[in-house]
Amino acid sequence: MPAPSKTWLDDLPRDRLIAEFSTWSANLMGLAEDLGRVERHVDVLHVDVADGHFAPAMLFFPDLVAGIRKVSSRPIHVHLMVADAVLLSQIEQFADAGADLISLHVENESVANAALDLLEQRGVAAGMVLRVETPVERIRPYVKRLSFVTLLGTAIGVKGQGLDENAGDRLKEAAAIIAGSGATHRIVLAADGGIREHTVPLLRGAGAETVVLGSLAFNAPSLDERMAWLHAL
Known part of the structure; x- marks a missing residue:
């Protein structure tokens, strides 16, 4: 499968929730088949590390x-949950593997700027x-360098945890930080964790442009109906 074009970030929907599907909730024993089943509904594939x-x-x-890069043309978002000591090495390895977007944690602050420099050098x-x-507030110093x-x-x-009661206010x-950053490029605001049918409207109303869909998508009785509902929010 060809990789997404370099303009894939600009091509993400603006008039509806971006559909970001988490591979952690796919059928890992038949991953290629399960990704093929959902491909037409996916805007971004999310891979947790x-x-x-x-x-x-x-x-x-x-x-x-x-x-995944071989079987899907969708942009791949790698979410790195790794220690500072291995972060730069992990960025290199996942960039080589075909990631289109790599997210580190703001808590990786001792190497955060070096990591962002590396991503820029790699064109990711x-x-x-x-x-x-x-x-x-800790996102503020970095936000102009980010896409997500x-x-x-x-x-x-x-x-399988419930959504934190402060999630809406945090979004x-x-x-507000993104809007006040002065960035001239699009910065997508995403919500991940506690994504349920009753929480998605709250998250959307608080400003989320995408939610990371796990079982809500992969285990939906009718994925067509589930996505129609999502897009209507």
């Missing part, structure tokens, strides 16, 4: 992204993610 230190989970690896779009307990800002609504690296704060 965790080292077992920064986050309790251990997820996914560069060869998987390289494999940059994003940042904030843990649910991290003050939103993602706020976690649950504890990092753990499936509004992030939206």
Whole structure:
């Protein structure tokens, strides 16, 4: 499959929620087939990466992204949940594997600027993610260098949790920081974690331009109906 064009960020929808599908919720025993099943509904594929230190989970690896690149033409967003000591190496490996967007954490602040420099050198779009307990204000020094800002609504690296009660207010704060940044390029505001049928309208109303869809998409009784509902929000 060909990679997305260099203008893929500008091509993302502006009049509806961007559909970002998390591969963590796909059928991992038949990943290529499951991605093919949902491909026409996907705007961005989301791949979580965790080292077992920064986050309790251990997820996914560069060869998987390289494999996804072969079977999907959709932009690939790699979310790195890794320790500072390995962050730059991980960026190199996932850039080589075909990632179109790589998000580090604002909590990786000791190497954050070096990481953003590296992403710029590699021609990979940059994003940042904030843990649910991290003050939103900490994104401000970096925001003009980013294409995506993602706020976690649950504890990092753990499936199946309820949405934090402050998620909506945090999104509004992030939206205000983005709007006041003076950036001349598009910066997408994303919500990740606690994504359920009853929480998506709240997140959308608070300013989310995309939500990271896991079981809500992959386990939907009718994906066509689920996506029609999502696009109507």
